Every structure is written in structure tokens, then in C-alpha cells.
Amino acid sequence: MKIAIVSIGNELLSGDTTNTNATWIGKKLTDIGCTVIQQITIPDQAIPISNSLAQQCVLSPDFVIITGGLGPTDDDITRKTLFDFVGAESIFDEEYWAILSKRFKRFGMDIPDSNRNQALIPTNGDIIPNPVGSARGSKFDYNGTFLISLPGVPAEMEAMMKESIIPMILEMGVKPKSIKIIRTAGIPESALIEQIALATQKNHGCDIGYYPSLFGVDIRISNPKPDPVRNLFNEISDLLGVSVYGEGKKSFEEAVILLAMDKQKTISTAESCTGGLIGHRLTEISGSSNVFKGGLVVYSNEAKMKLLDIPINLLETKGAVSEETAKMMAENVKEKFKSDYGISLTGIAGPTGGTEEKPVGLVYIGLAQKKGVKVKEFHFGNDRKRNKLRTSQVALNWLRLSLLND
Numbered sequence: 001m002k003i004a005i006v007s008i009g010n011e012l013l014s015g016d017t018t019n020t021n022a023t024w025i026g027k028k029l030t031d032i033g034c035t036v037i038q039q040i041t042i043p044d045q046a047i048p049i050s051n052s053l054a055q056q057c058v059l060s061p062d063f064v065i066i067t068g069g070l071g072p073t074d075d076d077i078t079r080k081t082l083f084d085f086v087g088a089e090s091i092f093d094e095e096y097w098a099i100l101s102k103r104f105k106r107f108g109m110d111i112p113d114s115n116r117n118q119a120l121i122p123t124n125g126d127i128i129p130n131p132v133g134s135a136r137g138s139k140f141d142y143n144g145t146f147l148i149s150l151p152g153v154p155a156e157m158e159a160m161m162k163e164s165i166i167p168m169i170l171e172m173g174v175k176p177k178s179i180k181i182i183r184t185a186g187i188p189e190s191a192l193i194e195q196i197a198l199a200t201q202k203n204h205g206c207d208i209g210y211y212p213s214l215f216g217v218d219i220r221i222s223n224p225k226p227d228p229v230r231n232l233f234n235e236i237s238d239l240l241g242v243s244v245y246g247e248g249k250k251s252f253e254e255a256v257i258l259l260a261m262d263k264q265k266t267i268s269t270a271e272s273c274t275g276g277l278i279g280h281r282l283t284e285i286s287g288s289s290n291v292f293k294g295g296l297v298v299y300s301n302e303a304k305m306k307l308l309d310i311p312i313n314l315l316e317t318k319g320a321v322s323e324e325t326a327k328m329m330a331e332n333v334k335e336k337f338k339s340d341y342g343i344s345l346t347g348i349a350g351p352t353g354g355t356e357e358k359p360v361g362l363v364y365i366g367l368a369q370k371k372g373v374k375v376k377e378f379h380f381g382n383d384r385k386r387n388k389l390r391t392s393q394v395a396l397n398w399l400r401l402s403l404l405n406d
Contacts, residue, residue, distance in 0.1 A: 001034040001174040002061040006052055007041040008068035008078050009152055021067045021157055028161065033174045033224070037061055044068075044075040050085050057145050063169070064145060068152030070135040072114040079117060079138070082149050086140045088122035096121075100134055132159045178226035180233040185216035185252055186397045187243040192217050195243075199235040206232050214389050215252055216245075242404055253281045256396055259403045260291040267399070268337035269295035270308055270329040272320065273347040273363060277392045293337040298329070308332045321346050323364055323375045330366030330373050341402070342368035343395055349384045361387055365395045367402060 005025055011017040019041060026036045037059060042048045049069075056064045069078025083090055097119040104111040118134050121127055128137030128148070133156035140147045148165060150157045170176075184192060189212045193200075196219075200208060205228050209220040219236060223229045237244050245255040260267060269278050279295035282288050296307050301320055304310040308329055318324045326344045334342025347363030354360035361380040366373060378394060380387045 001029075001063070001169060001172070002059075003029050003034045003036045004056040004059060004061040004064045005036060005039045006049075006056060006064060006066045007039070007152075008044060008049060008066065009041070010043050010075065012041050012068075013043055020154055021152065024154070024158060025065055025067070025161065028166065029169070030177075031179060032166065032170060032176045034169065044077060046077055046081045046084075049078060049081045053082070053085050053147065057142060061145055062172075064147050065165070066147065066149045067157055070118070070137070070149065070151045072112065072118060076117070078149060079120060082138065082140070082147065083120075083122050086122075086125065086142050086147065088124050088140070090120040091123060092116070093119045093121045096136070103134070128160055128164050130156055130160055131163055132156050137164075175224060177222045177224055178229045179220065179222045180229050181248055182219040182221070182233060182236055182240070182244055183216065183246045183248075183250060183252070183255075184219070184240060184243045185245050185393070185400070187217065187240070189217050192219075192240065192243070196236045196239045199232060199239055204228055204232045208232075214386065215393050242401060245400060251285075252393075252396065253285050256400050256403075257282060257285045257288050257291060259400060261287070263403050263406050265340040265403060265406060266291050266293050266337075267341045267343065268293045268333050268339040270333035270342065270344040271295060271297050272299055272304070272329075272345060273349045274345050274388050274392050274395075275299060277388055278343065278345070278395060281392060281396065293339045296333060296336075304329070308336070319358065321348055321358055321362060321364065323377065326364035326366040326375045327373055330368035330375070334368040340369060341399060342366075342373075343399060344368075345391055345395055347378075347387070347391060349387045349391075350382050351384055363387070363391050365391065365398065367395075367398055369402065369406075 005022050007019050007022050012019045022039050030036060040052055042052050069076045100115060100119060101111045122138060125138050125140040128139055130136045133151060133153060135151040137150045137160055150160050189210060206221050206223045211218040221229050221232050245252060271278055276295060276297045282292045298304045298307055301315050304320065305312055309332055310325060310328055314324060326346050329344035329346065330342045333344060344366035348354050348358060348360050350360035360382050363378045363380060364375055366375045380390050
């Protein structure tokens with residue numbers, strides 16, 4: 001089943017709004033066995049919309065899914081343009097207008113006349129109900145290609161896809177693929193690919209996708225049949241070893257929390273440059289209170305002295321961003337919370353505050369446990385947000401690996 005996706009909206013082209021719709025649709029339809037052959041984003045203008053639809057139909061997809069431009073404002077012209085493209089006249093749906101009017105009255109408002117275009121229906125084609133909003137969609141069979149128009153509001157589009165479009169596609173005989181996802185951390189994409197080459201270069205018949213991020217690399221394996229996917233999944237997982245933290249939708253934070261629970265180990269944190277980010281990530285997981293005893297955000301020297309008993313002479317001689325300070329922070333937070341592991345983070349997140357001796361991106365991470373305390377030095381980039389995320393990820397992965405060996 002071949003799919004083309006057309007996203008309509010000036011705000012998408014300008015970058016004011018991220019086009020999450022195309023990503024969501026592409027993933028959902030790929031997961032059920034469809035092939036997305038093209039994605040395109042165009043402005044709220046009649047000629048580009050008509051030209052794009054004509055170009056998509058030349059590719060002979062089974063479906064062209066169009067999002068955006070069904071609202072009540074002047075720039076929402078998708079409905080009229082699509083009707084014109086397929087040669088459909090519009091009829092005013094009095095019954096639906098009455099429904100919309102009652103909906104507005106429930107909120108104590110009179111319905112504006114601008115909403116009247118949302119009550120228009122085509123003389124040929126079908127209406128797609130909207131279970132969570134006012135902008136209904138439409139479906140046309142255009143020379144063997146189904147043109148599907150949906151609103152651009154993500155919650156509305158997703159509800160209509162789930163209730164109407166995906167079931168329609170499945171009824172047409174598309175077979176869902178067998179898909180498995182391997183989630184990794186602590187290994188760069190290039191090194192990962194080299195490490196699993198023995199498995200991936202075989203004639204396994206599977207499609208493999210690599211999806212790197214700041215947090216790790218996901219490997220997506222798919223095939224119409226489950227056995228080749230399962231076999232390749234197991235082989236790649238064995239080759240990657242401890243770099244694999246989970247599969248499917250399992251989050252990294254969940255993996256760390258579940259591992260700590262399994263090992264019956266507790267955690268505490270002392271964060272400076274990350275400002276509580278590790279504590280936040282861990283406590284996003286339900287049940288984290290079983291292992292996460294607490295954390296301190298000691299951003300200033302005063303906080304380090306008052307809350308963690310870091311001596312002033314250490315801060316004056318070695319500095320807040322130093323191996324010695326990170327070591328004492330990890331030891332002291334572990335002791336204060338009586339936890340099995342104490343994690344410390346101190347660094348220069350940037351973009352200012354760096355020196356020649358201690359540049360922006362310099363980070364020290366400490367990990368204290370029963371075996372003792374270790375400190376590692378890292379040099380990240382100049383972007384503050386990325387530095388904080390990278391620091392938290394490296395620290396949590398170090399904790400995960402330590403738990404595995406505990």
C-alpha cells in the first residue's frame with residue numbers, strides 16, 4: 001500500500017510550527033505495513049495545493065493524505081481547493097451547522113459565521129467524522145487514488161486517523177509488518193554499525209533503520225514475517241551486549257529504574273550544571289521512589305558548602321568545576337541520603353563562563369558506591385541545552401553500567 005503525505009500550512013514552512021503530523025502519520029502507516037513514498041509541505045495557496053495533488057497522483061499512490069487548512073480562518077482554503085480539484089460542488093449541511101451551534105452555546109458563545117465553511121460537504125465523496133473537533137475531513141476516489149483531507153490540529157488528525165483512516169486501510173488488505181526495535185546507549189552510530197556488521201551483512205531479508213539521538217541509537221528491524229525479525233534482533237542484541245538497554249518503547253529512564261529495583265540499590269544525586277535534570281528524568285518513572293532517595297541542586301558555591309559540606313578552601317583552590325569537588329559531592333550526597341549510589345555533576349554548561357583552563361563544555365561526573373568513588377572528565381560542546389542533556393545521559397548510562405556489574 002503506497003502512501004503520499006501532503007502537509008499544508010504557511011506556519012510549517014516558516015518554522016513557526018513543527019510538522020509533527022507527517023512524522024506521526026508516516027510512523028503509524030509504516031508500522032501497519034504501508035510504504036510512504038513521499039512527504040511534501042506546501043503553503044496555504046490554491047495553486048500550489050492543486051499542483052501538488054496533481055503531482056502526487058502521477059505517482060499512483062493508493063492514498064494521498066492531506067493535513068491542514070480546514071479551519072474557519074481566511075487562509076484555510078484546503079477544503080474549497082480540494083473540492084475544485086476533484087470537480088465537486090459544495091452543499092451547506094444545515095444539520096451539522098445546528099450541531100456546531102449547540103456546541104458553541106454550551107461554552108456560552110454564539111457561533112461565528114466564519115465557521116460556516118466547516119459545515120460544507122461535497123456533492124461527491126465522503127465525509128470523515130471528527131470525534132474531537134469541528135473540522136470534518138473528506139475522502140475522494142480520484143482516478144484510483146483516495147484523497148483524504150484531515151485537519152492540521154494534531155489531536156484531531158490523530159483521532160480521525162485511528163477511528164477512520166487506519167481501519168479503512170487495514171480493511172483493504174494491507175498486512176502489518178513484524179517490527180522490533182533495539183534501544184542502545186553509550187555507543188556512537190558509526191561504532192555500532194561496525195560492531196553489528198557480521199549480522200547485518202547477511203542475507204536476512206529484513207529492512208534495518210538506524211535512528212540516532214543525543215540519548216543513543218535505536219535500531220528498527222522489520223519484515224512481513226516474524227521469524228527473520230526475531231532472529232536478526234537476537235543476533236544484533238548479542239553483538240551489542242551491554243550497549244542494549246531495552247526494546248520497543250522502553251525508555252532509558254525506565255531501564256535504569258527497573259535495573260536499580262532488580263538490584264535493590266538506591267540512588268541520590270548532587271547536581272550543579274544540570275540543575276536537577278537527572279532527578280527530573282528519574283522521577284518521570286512511576287515507582288522511582290523505591291530507588292531514588294532524593295537529590296540536591298547545588299548550583300552556587302554557597303549551596304555546595306551549606307548543603308554538601310564542601311570546604312571553602314577546596315572551592316577556592318580547585319574550583320567548583322574540578323575533579324576534587326565532583327568527588328566530594330558524590331561521596332557526601334551518598335552519605336547524606338544513605339543511598340547505595342551517589343552521583344555528582346559539575347561543569348560549565350555555557351555559552352559563557354568558560355576560561356582557557358576550563359572551557360565551556362567541561363564537565364566532571366562523580367559516581368560513589370560501596371567500592372569507592374570515581375570521577376570522569378568530559379568535554380562537550382558550546383550549546384547549553386545539549387550540554388545539560390549529554391551530561392545527564394552520560395551520568396545515567398554510567399550508573400546503568402555500574403548497576404549491571406553490581
